[in-house]
Amino acid sequence: MADQNTHYDVLIIGQGASSYSAAMYVARYQMKPIIFGAIFGGETATGGVIENYPGYPEIDGFELMLKFREQAEKYNVPIVDGNIVKAAKLVDGFEVTTEEGETYRGASIILGVGRERRTLGLDHETEWMGRGVSYCATCDAPIHRGNTVAVVGGGDSAVKGAVLLGKYAKRVYIIYRQGSFTRPEPINLAQLDASSNVEPIFNTQIVELLGDDGLTGVVLSQEHNGSSKLTLDGVFIEIGADPRVDLPNQLGLDLNDVNEVIVDKAGTTNIEGVFAAGDLTDASGDLKQTITASAQGAIAATSAYAYASEHANSYETQAMGYSLVEVD
Numbered sequence: 001m002a003d004q005n006t007h008y009d010v011l012i013i014g015q016g017a018s019s020y021s022a023a024m025y026v027a028r029y030q031m032k033p034i035i036f037g038a039i040f041g042g043e044t045a046t047g048g049v050i051e052n053y054p055g056y057p058e059i060d061g062f063e064l065m066l067k068f069r070e071q072a073e074k075y076n077v078p079i080v081d082g083n084i085v086k087a088a089k090l091v092d093g094f095e096v097t098t099e100e101g102e103t104y105r106g107a108s109i110i111l112g113v114g115r116e117r118r119t120l121g122l123d124h125e126t127e128w129m130g131r132g133v134s135y136c137a138t139c140d141a142p143i144h145r146g147n148t149v150a151v152v153g154g155g156d157s158a159v160k161g162a163v164l165l166g167k168y169a170k171r172v173y174i175i176y177r178q179g180s181f182t183r184p185e186p187i188n189l190a191q192l193d194a195s196s197n198v199e200p201i202f203n204t205q206i207v208e209l210l211g212d213d214g215l216t217g218v219v220l221s222q223e224h225n226g227s228s229k230l231t232l233d234g235v236f237i238e239i240g241a242d243p244r245v246d247l248p249n250q251l252g253l254d255l256n257d258v259n260e261v262i263v264d265k266a267g268t269t270n271i272e273g274v275f276a277a278g279d280l281t282d283a284s285g286d287l288k289q290t291i292t293a294s295a296q297g298a299i300a301a302t303s304a305y306a307y308a309s310e311h312a313n314s315y316e317t318q319a320m321g322y323s324l325v326e327v328d
Helices: 017-028 061-074 137-144 156-166 186-193 246-251 290-310
Strands: 007-013 033-036 084-090 093-098 103-111 115-117 148-152 171-175 198-201 206-210 217-224 227-231 234-237 241-243 274-276
Touching: 007 017, 007 093, 007 290, 017 033, 017 061, 017 103, 017 290, 033 103, 084 246, 103 246, 103 290, 137 156, 137 234, 148 156, 156 171, 156 186, 156 198, 274 290
Parallel strands: 007 033, 007 103, 103 274, 148 171, 148 234, 171 198
Antiparallel strands: 084 093, 093 103, 115 241, 206 217, 217 227
């Protein structure tokens, strides 16, 4: 159980692959980790069927993340299912605060908060989530059996989503503003090409969502088959994601030109005692995968262990006498 009076060795923020991996490694180092996060499983949990994670020829991403969590719980790692909204550096450690105002302290931090999915910014987009608008093909594909739907985007997640939806829906459009798809995995592109009920619409954007109390169609930026209106039962938005930089900014972490946290090969940031892993970071370039996030979580945990060992004298008495310091 999470305890606000316990001084934790590592405060792990996020509930994706990197965070669970980090927690397991920290626990195996005989340290005290705690995990925070309101979004279970990160991108993996909504990624559909995964066929490239070692040991599992085929497994649903949500199920894989359940296994990650169960393994972390096996090591008695406390998990707080809530967002951290504030993180502060102290004289000898760190303090984090949840949305409910609970505070927890620890010797170091591992950030694995991942990315926030982008939206189209259209009227009714948020309002109609669950009423025709979705950001998760894995979650909602089965309810569109026999329907006509569209996927917005041209990257690997959009292609995978269209392939999955093609197994349920009568017709699937994949709408992309560019003239060709953007670096999908070849196997996923091959599956898309083999899906006879999936039709790409290139050089086109959705400019309006149609409906009264839910989605009934969209307006396109140019005509398709003689009309700019497309009747749909659902639209799935897969246009990428941006790093969650609120906590990195609070802690004064260095970011690159696309707002990824800059880390070295050990997962170390520019702030002593703060480590980062997974899709939040620049550690693996464009290859944002469950396997890379898991590896980075293990590396960050090992670095946190080394950090704790180096600061053993003050580390053992940190539970008393904290005071805030300025972060440049």
